[in-house]
Amino acid sequence: MPTVTRRTVITAGAALAGVALDPVIARQREAAKAPPGTSTVRLNVNGKKQQLQLDTRTTVLDALREHLHLTGSKKGCDQGQCGACTVHIDGERVLACLTLAVAAQDLRIDTIEGLAAADGTLHPMQQAFIDEDGFQCGYCTPGQIMSAIGCVHEGHANSDAEIREYMSGNLCRCAAYPKIVDAVKLARGRMEKG
Amino acid sequence: MRPFAYERAADVASAMRLGAASGQGQSDARVQFLAGGTTLIDLMKLDVLRPERVIDLAPSRGEHQNIEWTADGLTLGAFAKMAAVENHATVRLECPAIAQSLQQAASAQLRNMATLGGNVLQKTRCPYYRDVSWTACNKRDPGSGCSALTAPNRNHAVLGVDDTCISQYPGDFAVALMALEAAVQISGPLGARQIAFADLHKSPEGHPEIETTLRSGEVITAFKIPAAAWNRRSLYLKVRDRASYEFALASAAVALDMDGDRVRQARIGLGGVAYRPWRALPAEAQLAGKPLTARNAEEAARIALQDAKTHGGNDFKPELARRTLVRALLQAGALQHA
Numbered sequence: 001m002p003t004v005t006r007r008t009v010i011t012a013g014a015a016l017a018g019v020a021l022d023p024v025i026a027r028q029r030e031a032a033k034a035p036p037g038t039s040t041v042r043l044n045v046n047g048k049k050q051q052l053q054l055d056t057r058t059t060v061l062d063a064l065r066e067h068l069h070l071t072g073s074k075k076g077c078d079q080g081q082c083g084a085c086t087v088h089i090d091g092e093r094v095l096a097c098l099t100l101a102v103a104a105q106d107l108r109i110d111t112i113e114g115l116a117a118a119d120g121t122l123h124p125m126q127q128a129f130i131d132e133d134g135f136q137c138g139y140c141t142p143g144q145i146m147s148a149i150g151c152v153h154e155g156h157a158n159s160d161a162e163i164r165e166y167m168s169g170n171l172c173r174c175a176a177y178p179k180i181v182d183a184v185k186l187a188r189g190r191m192e193k194g
Numbered sequence: 195m196r197p198f199a200y201e202r203a204a205d206v207a208s209a210m211r212l213g214a215a216s217g218q219g220q221s222d223a224r225v226q227f228l229a230g231g232t233t234l235i236d237l238m239k240l241d242v243l244r245p246e247r248v249i250d251l252a253p254s255r256g257e258h259q260n261i262e263w264t265a266d267g268l269t270l271g272a273f274a275k276m277a278a279v280e281n282h283a284t285v286r287l288e289c290p291a292i293a294q295s296l297q298q299a300a301s302a303q304l305r306n307m308a309t310l311g312g313n314v315l316q317k318t319r320c321p322y323y324r325d326v327s328w329t330a331c332n333k334r335d336p337g338s339g340c341s342a343l344t345a346p347n348r349n350h351a352v353l354g355v356d357d358t359c360i361s362q363y364p365g366d367f368a369v370a371l372m373a374l375e376a377a378v379q380i381s382g383p384l385g386a387r388q389i390a391f392a393d394l395h396k397s398p399e400g401h402p403e404i405e406t407t408l409r410s411g412e413v414i415t416a417f418k419i420p421a422a423a424w425n426r427r428s429l430y431l432k433v434r435d436r437a438s439y440e441f442a443l444a445s446a447a448v449a450l451d452m453d454g455d456r457v458r459q460a461r462i463g464l465g466g467v468a469y470r471p472w473r474a475l476p477a478e479a480q481l482a483g484k485p486l487t488a489r490n491a492e493e494a495a496r497i498a499l500q501d502a503k504t505h506g507g508n509d510f511k512p513e514l515a516r517r518t519l520v521r522a523l524l525q526a527g528a529l530q531h532a
Contacts, residue, residue, distance in 0.1 A: 169301025
């Protein structure tokens with residue numbers, strides 16, 4: 001029984017209705033069946049090590065979303081200009097859309113899906129975004145949270161101005177910025193207390 | 195993105211061997227080096243760069259990430275990440291223009307990914323270069339023409355251009371390197387060499403597809419900024435549409451050796467306005483020995499931009515660049531701790 005997600009429901013529904021799937025998705029499914037130009041790539045995502053057969057051109061973002069079905073990281077621009085795809089690689093906040101999966105082999109990749117504890121307790125940054133209402137549509141939010149954690153760890157969350165500057169790589173079309181700054185400040189205090 | 199073969203170079207020596215077939219061309223370069231990927235992966239997705247082989251330099255990184263300060267000056271390994279150098283206390287103290295040029299570039303995420311070597315080799319943001327549907331682009335396709343000459347060209351260069359290309363070099367770090375007279379160390383299949391950073395980038399000279407003097411298979415390994423009396427009194431001022439995460443409309447790296455109110459020596463680099471990283475030598479000569487007044491700064495700025503050539507959309511740039519340079523000079527003169 002496949003996992004019930006928006007994607008599986010819509011896809012199954014479209015198949016039942018006889019509607020042709022988007023040709024891009026169809027090609028991706030075909031490509032996923034190990035054609036030439038692929039290799040085995042060892043990825044360590046949220047502590048789980050796995051091997052994927054990937055086209056060499058696959059970015060970490062596409063590996064996460066299309067192959068591992070970890071759709072928390074978003075594809076806002078796919079050009080490194082919006083920050084919605086921010087993940088941590090080897091503990092550093094980076095852009096998944098500009099990182100080849102094959103280049104991230106064997107490195108520790110942490111995504112939004114890996115933040116909460118096993119018992120469901122949210123990471124202080126996630127909780128702070130809820131407590132301060134740091135999002136509206138939520139599309140940029142996973143990237144904001146991952147970036148904000150990096151910002152605090154880097155020691156760049158010491159003032160409103162510094163937070164704005166060091167979070168400038170994450171765009172928010174809803175302009176939730178003031179509340180995002182509040183969330184980062186709140187989380188920083190909680191993270192420092194351990 | 196077109197298919198490519200991916201290889202990892204265990205060290206710089208292997209990288210050079212693997213890259214020896216790279217050639218000097220732009221989109222027709224069959225082999226490209228991959229460092230942080232922030233330029234290469236971006237342009238491969240846009241089909242501007244189409245390598246058949248990509249050589250990942252990541253395993254070589256350990257050799258050349260050093261940040262060292264000695265009596266001779268500052269050495270920066272080319273594989274050091276921008277973020278590491280930006281945050282380094284010694285760099286911030288001894289060469290603030292370097293630290294500031296890195297801190298004001300890109301975004302925090304990009305600075306975590308990007309290496310110094312890759313950063314200086316970044317490509318123009320010219321929209322006609324980046325969008326292959328504009329077929330006239332002499333940089334991408336030699337001889338095809340220059341779309342920017344007759345299309346919107348607000349952020350195109352006014353210095354160092356010719357009628358084959360008016361694209362603007364968008365980097366910041368390179369501007370500071372120009373001002374501080376940096377040298378660059380290069381390793382290649384034919385051995386190691388060191389050149390003035392000023393000799394790395396080329397003017398269009400009718401062939402904008404050839405951007406640097408790097409030879410096939412060569413890898414930048416380090417930057418060296420010589421110790422000098424002006425290094426500490428330096429800064430990087432970047433003027434742009436947004437307060438952050440935006441390329442320069444005009445920028446200036448300035449370094450001053452002062453004797454009271456008088457400038458002994460000035461060093462000036464300009465960004466956001468030139469085809470390549472730009473050193474404003476005549477402006478430096480104008481300031482040498484003079485009091486640092488607004489009037490003298492304005493005269494130096496006038497000289498710095500006197501050969502500016504505009505193409506309609508960027509008519510505002512020379513004045514903006516002059517004012518940016520004046521402000522940078524006066525701010526540098528007013529620095530207290532230097």
